[in-house]
Amino acid sequence: MALKRFGVSLEDNLLESLDQYVEENGFANRSQAIRFLIEKNVAEKKWQCNHIVAGTIIIMYDQAKKDIYSKMITIEQAYKDVILSSSQYYINQNFCLHIVTVMGTAHSLTELSDRLTTLKGIKHGKLVMSRAD
Structure with a gap:
């Protein structure tokens, strides 16, 4: 599996919300939280495709x-x-x-x-x- 690194820019209010989400859900870091949210979004889209x-x-x-x-x-x-x-x-x-x-x-x-x-x-x-x- 290839791992690519890239920078992401977020407005201050979104970054604060992300940090709060990380803390409330016990993620080790922002990357783990973002990965979880992306996977959740992909799964929900699959549900909409009627699998x-x-x-x-x-x-x-x-x-x-x-x-x-x-x-x-x-x-x-x-x-x-x-x-x-x-x-x-x-x-x-x-x-x-x-x-x-x-x-x-x-x-x-x-x-x-x-x-x-x-x-x-x-x-x-x-x-x-x-x-x-």
Whole structure:
């Protein structure tokens, strides 16, 4: 692998933001952070190209909210062709962790994740994907 070095100029405010990003995320240096951001951007572009990806949708929700679980199941039924498994974990009296393992086109998984994570009562939701083809 060839390694090429080159200088990059950034405005002061961007450089400060980069330094803050490096510190907050525990990168060893700016180069490591920039490499991570570039790789992340490349991966996200591949997802937009609709490659086959595998991933997990992680949802934290308040189980006291009426009908939230049944709404999630109804949505999942419409995407059963991309869902590999679905698990429910009771964290405490109020909160549930719902994990959906998925594989399919990036577009389908993103659509499913958006529908699940925007339900009223969802405290946190995130889709993590990796190219599988």
